Amino acid sequence: MTEDILRVNRLSTRFFTQEGQVNAVDDLDLRIERGEVFGIVGESGSGKSVTARSIVDLIESPGEITDGTIRFNDAELAAAVREDHPGAVDGDFVDLRAVPERLRRSLRGTSFSMIFQDPESSFNPSLTVGEQLAEAVEVQRRASATPRSTRARTKSSEYSLGNFVLSAMLPSRRYVSEESRERAIELLELVGIPDPVERADEYPHEYSGGMLQRAMIAQALAGEPDVLIADEPTTALDVTIQAQILDLLDDLQRETGMTILLITHNLGVVARMCDRVGVMYAGEIVERGTLADVFDDRVHPYTEGLLGSIPDLEGVRGRLDPIPGNVPSLLDAEMGDRCHFADRCPKAMADCLEHPPEYPAAGSEHHQARCVLAEMEYDPARALPEGYFDETERPAADKHAGPEEPEEEPPEERRHPPAETTGGEHQ
Numbered sequence: 312m313t314e315d316i317l318r319v320n321r322l323s324t325r326f327f328t329q330e331g332q333v334n335a336v337d338d339l340d341l342r343i344e345r346g347e348v349f350g351i352v353g354e355s356g357s358g359k360s361v362t363a364r365s366i367v368d369l370i371e372s373p374g375e376i377t378d379g380t381i382r383f384n385d386a387e388l389a390a391a392v393r394e395d396h397p398g399a400v401d402g403d404f405v406d407l408r409a410v411p412e413r414l415r416r417s418l419r420g421t422s423f424s425m426i427f428q429d430p431e432s433s434f435n436p437s438l439t440v441g442e443q444l445a446e447a448v449e450v451q452r453r454a455s456a457t458p459r460s461t462r463a464r465t466k467s468s469e470y471s472l473g474n475f476v477l478s479a480m481l482p483s484r485r486y487v488s489e490e491s492r493e494r495a496i497e498l499l500e501l502v503g504i505p506d507p508v509e510r511a512d513e514y515p516h517e518y519s520g521g522m523l524q525r526a527m528i529a530q531a532l533a534g535e536p537d538v539l540i541a542d543e544p545t546t547a548l549d550v551t552i553q554a555q556i557l558d559l560l561d562d563l564q565r566e567t568g569m570t571i572l573l574i575t576h577n578l579g580v581v582a583r584m585c586d587r588v589g590v591m592y593a594g595e596i597v598e599r600g601t602l603a604d605v606f607d608d609r610v611h612p613y614t615e616g617l618l619g620s621i622p623d624l625e626g627v628r629g630r631l632d633p634i635p636g637n638v639p640s641l642l643d644a645e646m647g648d649r650c651h652f653a654d655r656c657p658k659a660m661a662d663c664l665e666h667p668p669e670y671p672a673a674g675s676e677h678h679q680a681r682c683v684l685a686e687m688e689y690d691p692a693r694a695l696p697e698g699y700f701d702e703t704e705r706p707a708a709d710k711h712a713g714p715e716e717p718e719e720e721p722p723e724e725r726r727h728p729p730a731e732t733t734g735g736e737h738q
């Protein structure tokens with residue numbers, strides 16, 4: 312059996328907004344094996360990207376990881392931090408939330424790397440692609456020279472701000488080494504950029520979208536990461552370029568054996584790339600398993616709904632069946648204690664009014680579903696009547712306002728507003 316490289320337990324990430332607390336990721340468990348491609352799939356707003364960013368510690372205010380552990384399997388790292396942070400280490404696993412931020416930052420690039428959905432906003436338009444890649448290589452090279460330390464990256468005299476300014480004025484004082492420049496060109500070649508030597512001297516605006524996405528993959532590979540997190544890596548690309556980028560990721564994974572966490576809303580991408588998949592809804596993984604589990608033996612009606620909304624190229628299915636309704640707002644005040652999918656679920660029953668745990672489901676040992684249907688057959692006699700939640704669930708503001716106050720008689724001017732203030736919805 313393959314060992315786990317990452318274990319996420321009870322992870323919760325909240326955003327504290329003016330509207331209230333948003334539970335973007337709620338009590339999430341995730342286990343990723345070394346060398347596999349694990350997919351997280353779901354609609355926009357289900358918490359996929361926040362999960363990915365939580366793992367690499369890229370949550371910014373007003374967001375915050377409020378609970379849970381993120382354990383990374385790295386014997387060398389465990390040995391290095393065991394003495395200073397014994398509570399963070401369990402065997403070869405290190406809880407990344409229990410080590411200093413400086414150390415977590417040093418793991419970005421070397422242990423974890425991320426490909427973002429929009430390559431155009433991820434490159435600096437005023438530097439050539441080659442310069443930016445060489446800089447990424449240089450940073451990782453220095454980090455590797457002094458493992459687990461950010462000092463080598465930020466405090467050495469070679470890498471100081473003064474040296475950076477000097478390098479801009481004096482070509483003899485190079486900010487990055489010749490080796491890093493050569494490696495940048497190799498990386499461009501590795502990801503299939505034609506004429507990499509010439510292309511390295513071009514600026515991001517001279518690249519097409521597909522080439523820029525390849526360059527971003529090259530940048531992510533600069534530190535030879537153990538885990539590559541690809542957040543919707545093909546969303547901004549047309550379908551032919553999407554296929555090329557997926558082929559590239561597939562090839563790189565086979566060649567390097569790295570682990571990939573692939574975030575996508577596209578089940579076709581999952582089917583093509585992944586070994587196992589987690590279906591995410593409202594900040595939770597609601598079904599997980601191998602591709603066969605989730606595609607052939609699915610249990611959760613949300614998974615069923617996602618699969619039902621895919622076009623059938625062989626034309627067996629007629630009209631697509633969209634999932635009715637929208638993903639919930641994830642505002643804590645509106646989430647309730649029931650199954651979060653219940654108000655959209657065609658099989659909601661009285662048994663779904665309590666929040667279901669994850670149940671083992673038929674199929675492989677990996678198959679689990681957060682749905683009562685993993686435990687019982689759908690019983691139409693127990694079905695909730697149509698519109699049940701419209702009638703029973705009051706708006707969140709009402710729920711948290713305590714007992715209803717008796718309505719006061721409106722002041723005279725509200726009962727008879729002046730003519731110029733009537734009819735405007737913002738007044």
Ligand code: SF4
Pocket residue numbers: 611612613650651652653654656657658659660662663667681682683684
């Ligand atoms: S627990 Fe009930 S409401 Fe939720 S997905 Fe399963 S059947 Fe539907």
